[in-house]
Amino acid sequence: MAFVPIANTRSAAGMPTGRLAVWWVIASEIVIFGGLLAAYLIHRLGHPEWANYAVHTNTMAGAVNTFVLLTSSLSAVLAHKAAEEGNGKKAAWLLVATTVGAGMFLLIKSFEWTYEITHGYTIQTNGFWAFYYTAAGLHALHVIAGAIIMLVIAADAYKGKYLHRVELIGVYWHFVDLVWIFLFPLLYIAK
Amino acid sequence: MSEEQHAASHDGDHHDGDHHDDHGTHHSDYVKIWKYLVVLLVISVLGPELEIKWLTLITAFGIAFVKAGIVVKYFMHLGHAPKYVTYLSATALALMVLFFYAVSPDVRMHEGQRWENLAAKAEVQRGLAEGSGHHDEEGHGEEGHGDDGHHGDDGHHGDDGHGEASDHGADGHH
């Protein structure tokens, strides 16, 4: 049984501790992705030839992935609603649906990348592709991490435990979706 | 278990009154919002088809901001959190904007007051010349290309000979 300190139950700042912590995590992630994307944007604006390189990204794959993530965000927020209503089982299934979305995202991405790599667009090819794989790769790592944590929380929620965590992983998941909302035009549309 | 009670939140835990009812009444129609998001996505994908650059930028990035706002407001419930959360997120974003604008003069520009980034300019020319073919340029003979350093001196070890080294045959740009 996990030891929960009294410290965790207080909320002098007007928000439950878990939610406060998740927003701080998001703040630190904003500057990580923000730094990477700012660096990308600076280079991209200074290197007009990157527009030529970017032509070869697979816009349809990116668009489908955007749709997948948006839908998974929907199931995540519906899971939150279910958890609020005390319905752990429903919340758990909705979280599982979200991780299925994560799995689809990763699957599509792996096909996409396999195609690109076998056709000579690797991370070493040029600056554009280096940023492409790094930014999308960092995002994918966050998708994987989020999905794993989500499954753990879903398992608990199914048994009616720690339902407040459903909302927390949801907030994190929406952030992952947010990053992709910006990655999509940056990497796939701006050509 | 205080945590279950936390989730059900019937105690005076939160500053803004009864948390549970707050959320109960403020759960939006999430499916409807999702539909809007999908419509926006479709528009942003179709935008480039019209081949008007400024329009593409609006549909791609403008819509990205709109979608982001919708996700933040309705899915993440930022409006329900205490204001400092909004300020914190806004500050983080503002710092990234600061970073972008402060670094651009050095990195995005390839020439400025009395300097020229020859290596970067050559790279741009090479890329444009090759068109949209893909590069296979490992081992570009980096050393031969002037310097890996940026501005005619070697990175941060700028000694006293700073002034003269930077006129790399540039034409007095101001």
Added chain:
Amino acid sequence: MEHHDPHVDSHGDGHHDDHHDQGFWEKYVFSTDHKIIGLQYMFTGMAMAIIGGFFSYVFRMQLAFPGIDVPGFGMVSPGEYNALVTNHGTIMIFWVAMPVLIAAFGNFLIPLMIGCDDMVFPRINRLSYQVFLLSALVLIFSFFVDGGAFGGAWTAYPPLSAKAQYNLTAAGSSLWLVAVALEFVAFLLGGINFITTLMNSRAPGMRWHDIPLVLWMIVIASILFMVSVGPLIAGAAMLFMDQNIGTGFFDPNRGGDPILWQHLFWFFGHPEVYVVLLPAMGIVAEVLCINARKKMFGYKLVLYSVIATGVLSFFVWAHHQFTAGIDPRMANIFTVTTLLISIPIAELCFLYVATLYGGSIRFTTPMLWSLAFVVEFLIGGVTGIYLGASGMDIYFHDSYFVLAHFHYTFYPIAIIGVFAGVTHWFPKMFGRLMSEFWGKVHFWGTIIPFNIIFIPLFFLGMAGQHRRIYIFEHVAGLAQPHLQDLRVLATAALVVMLLFQAVFLINLFTSMFRGAKAGKNPWRASTLEWTTPSPPPHGNFGGNFPTVYRGPYEYSHPDHDEDFWPQDEPPAA
């Protein structure tokens, strides 16, 4: 605004029962107790300080006696010299200053001073230490791999840091980078705990201006860290890829730019110095008030100055790049902001001095360290003004003047501030008192040599001596005897100073086991940590969590008989 959970007491008892039979491993190695974790950080940081200090001994011996077979090390090759200075700096900042000032004191003090039983996420707390320990081990491992330790300076500028053909330490460079990245992760994890705990878990009645300043400082430092390190984490990933998988993020021939790394690094690097400064100033604030028996002069002003410093710290970073060829118009802007930031810090120093004025000063060992901090840091700060002016920096950049400047800031932070904190909270941590006599011997044996080390370095810098050069015999202007004498003097002082640290170590360990027993409150202080037993038990307050009625520095209050007034003492009925 505050929440008082009616279920607190029953939960407190229930949870305490879970921990009665903990074995050695669970209690001391895999503990989730913030106090143990704090001590783990502290001792790890001290061990790393010994390594970093040893490195400084070796490279200073090489400078004073070029070509010498250094006792305890051997001959110092140019590559080894570079590795020594690189890792000395890296260790002192990331593995000494940060863990001891933020993680050790933050972990130990925050729950105690705000009146709760632990951090809000004890297991993440434990994880943060484990990641930190791993990072230290990775760094140490990098010293022993083929090619040796990374020698590209703690700033790791590419292309030197990116290309093994230049740095000659392929494995060492990557391991160094991985170690630093892991350290960042550890502090991100820890920072979440500190910030969330301070924000949420305060005792009932503790308003924001009742919080002891040291906690404000530690948490603001954590916030600064979290918000500034992101771009560098991205940059470190990029550098790692340049090193190992052939990308060209920082190679202009491949569409990249080495200046981008500089900006990514210093955008973090400058706030980082305030990340370590603030906790040290916080420790000094506590010690000054307690030992002057006076409240802080202008608590709110101190806080606003600290916040102003934190905000401004994001706008000054390019003063590290004045000679890198940045746009001179940017240099102008950064000169102005850099000079501006000296204002809130000077304000802080004035407020500290004003706090002392009219106080009943007790010259205890912690007080000596705190007073020394103010004096020495002032020298560091003032010399920074010269460097902040971009014109002057053209001469001084990369000279020993810079080095002396930042040692007059970093040393007070990482060494003086730490000793102030350790000697002050030792009784609470271990339930015993350190020897005051040997504490003072250690103090003078450290402070006097410290100044003798670094004042000559200002003069060497003004004479044009360049940093990161392993030998000056062949440089005409710098090989003169009177300059070499200064180098020898500095080295001799360093050796003396390092030897005196033995006094501290002996005092520390002897007192831990055989020192006089300390009661709850040997310093007669009024903050909450002094209301618990020394050392505090698991859970800190035995289930009876305090309520706070007044500020943290109610010393010599006219309405009160005693010259200190504990925060949790109810008002007279």
